[in-house]
Amino acid sequence: MDEKIALAVFECLSSSVRLGVFRLLVKAEPAGVVAGDIAAALDIAPSSLSFHLRTMTQAGLIGVEQEGRFLRYRANLALMTEVVGFLTENCCSGVPGGCRDADVLSARISDCGSRNSRQESKA
Structure with missing residues (x-):
C-alpha cells in the first residue's frame, strides 16, 4: 500500500x-x-x-x-484490510507467523469481507 x-x-x-x-x-x-x-x-x-x-x-x-x-x-473493507497489512507488514522483524495478533486481526477482516461477498452473491 x-x-x-x-x-x-x-x-x-x-x-x-x-x-x-x-x-x-x-x-x-x-x-x-x-x-x-x-x-x-x-x-x-x-x-x-x-x-x-x-x-x-x-x-x-x-x-x-x-x-x-x-x-x-x-x-x-478491502481498503481497511490493506491498511491493517500496511501497519503490520514489518511486524516481528518480518518473521512470517511471528505476529499472531496481527495475523488474527487480518484474518477477521478478511473473513468479514468473504462473508459479505458470499451474502451479496446470494442476493
Whole structure:
C-alpha cells in the first residue's frame, strides 16, 4: 500500500463523525445504510453528514450506490484490510507467523469481507 493512501485513510478517520460513520457501516455490512438512516442513527444534520460522506468517499473508505432516490453507503473493507497489512507488514522483524495478533486481526477482516461477498452473491 502506498503511504499516501494510508495517510489519507488515517486523516479521514481522525474525525469523530467519520469514525462513527465508518463503524456504523462496518456493523451494517453487507447491506449498507442509506444516508438518512446514518444521519438519524448518529444524530447528525443531513448537510453536515453530506460533507463527511463525500470526504470518506473521496478517500475510498466507503462506496456509494444509487437506489432510486436514495444513496446507500457501504464500508470499503478491502481498503481497511490493506491498511491493517500496511501497519503490520514489518511486524516481528518480518518473521512470517511471528505476529499472531496481527495475523488474527487480518484474518477477521478478511473473513468479514468473504462473508459479505458470499451474502451479496446470494442476493
